[in-house]
Amino acid sequence: MSPKTDVRSYTLAVSWEIMIIIYYPSPDHRSEHLDTSYGLLVLLELISPILANMHILGEDLVKALKLLADVPLIDGHNDFPYFLRGWYPDQVNTVDCQHMPIAHTDLERLSQGRVGGVFWSAYVPCPDANASNDFSVDVHHQCLRETLQQIDIIHGLIERYPKNLGLATTSTEVWNVFKSGRVASLIGVEGLHQIANSPGVMRNFHRLGVRYITLTHDSNNLYADSTNSTGPVHGGLSADGISMVKEMNRVGMVVDLSHTSIATQKHVLAVSKAPVIFSHSSCSSVTEHPRNSPDDVLDMLQRNGGVFMITFIRKSTDSINPCLERVADHVQHVGDRIGYDHVGIGSDFDGVMQTASGLDDVSKFPLLIAELLKRGVSEQSIRNMMGLNVLRVMDDVEQVSTAMEEAGEEVLSDKFEEIWDNKVREEVRKTRGVFD
Known part of the structure; x- marks a missing residue:
């Protein structure tokens, strides 16, 4: 087998393993599909962005x-x-x-x-x-x-x-x-x-x-x-x-x-x-x-x-x-x-x-x-x-x-703006029976 064929065979083998890993991320479902061509076209589409780098990264990508x-x-x-x-x-x-x-x-x-x-x-x-x-x-x-x-x-x-x-x-x-x-x-x-x-x-x-x-x-x-x-x-x-x-x-x-x-x-x-x-x-x-x-x-x-x-x-x-x-x-x-x-x-x-x-x-x-x-x-x-x-x-x-x-750390409070004026406060005092 020529060196060129070796590289091609290696790339295909590693590419197949990559496809299986991506399509079947769970190890429990992975082994049964390592030797089948099921979903090949789908898998190829999934990994096409990274296959371009296969010749460089090889086993590291796997x-x-x-x-x-x-x-x-x-x-x-x-x-x-x-x-x-x-x-x-x-x-x-x-x-x-x-x-x-x-x-x-x-x-x-x-x-x-x-x-x-x-x-x-x-x-x-x-x-x-x-x-x-x-x-x-x-x-x-x-x-x-x-x-x-x-x-x-x-x-x-x-x-x-x-x-x-x-x-x-x-x-x-x-x-x-x-x-x-x-x-x-x-x-x-x-x-x-x-x-x-x-x-x-x-x-x-x-x-x-x-x-x-x-x-x-x-x-x-x-x-x-x-x-x-x-x-x-x-x-x-x-x-x-x-x-x-x-x-x-x-x-x-x-x-x-x-x-x-x-x-x-x-x-x-x-x-x-x-x-x-x-x-x-x-x-x-x-x-x-x-x-x-x-x-x-x-x-x-x-x-x-x-x-x-x-x-x-x-x-x-x-x-x-x-x-x-x-x-x-x-x-x-x-x-x-x-x-x-x-x-x-x-x-x-x-x-x-x-x-x-x-x-x-x-x-x-x-x-x-x-x-x-x-x-x-x-x-x-x-x-x-x-x-x-x-x-x-x-x-x-x-x-x-x-x-x-x-530990009972104090809550950081908002700095609230006044919403009632003295007139409203006086009404509250009168109606709620609160007197100074």
């Missing part, structure tokens, strides 16, 4: 798909709900989400990419990215309204596709949805501007299923400084911000530090009682960019017990050659610096126009896993990175919340 069948890969940040609102404003609740080539995300490619869980972002823009630090409640009312609409879009998406998606608010629910063959759907909110300066709104977001809130987006707010604003106003957290982080700890809302200033990151890591996450960030030591975090922040995150989720944003990945391999460099840097117990993935699919080449949509996650395997990253480290780390953080945050509740 191992990657096996890992993805065993542990949920959880993407820390996906803006598909905002894309739906932007591209299909009149069809948000009716458009077919099975196949949507114009987006980075659809249900078909989530299956191809063996995605186990997603934090769908209920993102809305800041009131004005160039505002002169106007933190008044009035300018945030529209943000609150639109955030509730985005949360509704996410719930509607889950309800429309119950065979593909399942709502998850705890690690146990993530596992249950994953084991049922669906994508565990979690919710994140991308900025405290979206709570309209109200701790009560934050608590209600939690009741609606939101499990993390990013402290800032592109502008400073009442609570914290952003990395993208014209300059800091608080020097990290404000006094209200310190109180809000404590309240998020008490409620069980994960604190997300992506988009925040370095001073904010260090301030939060010094005061938070619970582990935090960076839902979609990159490393300054790999690529210099204002959104990227330095090593001393990573060191503090290790002590905090949190997770740094690597994004696919091109400008954060590399200024010259933003590609899959450079994303892997960021993953390895975090793993080598503070351990693979503190690294994850947060793509930002559909939140940017383009992502790093080779990671062009949600079907490409197996290629990143295969690249890390090729580099010698251990399978257990990759399991941790794929999803076990963020699930641990969710558990730890819940435990801190329970402990704070049991």
Whole structure:
């Protein structure tokens, strides 16, 4: 047999194993189909995006798909709900989400990419990215309204596709949805501007299923400084911000530090009682960019017990050659610096126009896993990175919340405006028999 025939035979054999793993993710149903041609055309269509890389990745891709069948890969940040609102404003609740080539995300490619869980972002823009630090409640009312609409879009998406998606608010629910063959759907909110300066709104977001809130987006707010604003106003957290982080700890809302200033990151890591996450960030030591975090922040995150989720944003990945391999460099840097117990993935699919080449949509996650395997990253480290780390953080945050509740930590109250004048108060006194 010629070398060329050997390569062809090997590729076909490995390709067949990949198809079986994808079509039959449960090991119990896999072995009986390894020697049959059942569903060949369907399987070929499912894996066509990754077969193109077969000659390069080979056995590493097979191992990657096996890992993805065993542990949920959880993407820390996906803006598909905002894309739906932007591209299909009149069809948000009716458009077919099975196949949507114009987006980075659809249900078909989530299956191809063996995605186990997603934090769908209920993102809305800041009131004005160039505002002169106007933190008044009035300018945030529209943000609150639109955030509730985005949360509704996410719930509607889950309800429309119950065979593909399942709502998850705890690690146990993530596992249950994953084991049922669906994508565990979690919710994140991308900025405290979206709570309209109200701790009560934050608590209600939690009741609606939101499990993390990013402290800032592109502008400073009442609570914290952003990395993208014209300059800091608080020097990290404000006094209200310190109180809000404590309240998020008490409620069980994960604190997300992506988009925040370095001073904010260090301030939060010094005061938070619970582990935090960076839902979609990159490393300054790999690529210099204002959104990227330095090593001393990573060191503090290790002590905090949190997770740094690597994004696919091109400008954060590399200024010259933003590609899959450079994303892997960021993953390895975090793993080598503070351990693979503190690294994850947060793509930002559909939140940017383009992502790093080779990671062009949600079907490409197996290629990143295969690249890390090729580099010698251990399978257990990759399991941790794929999803076990963020699930641990969710558990730890819940435990801190329970402990704070049991300790009787005070609820952070809203600053309520007066709704009654003295005349109404006097009427209450008279009719209820209350006299001074």
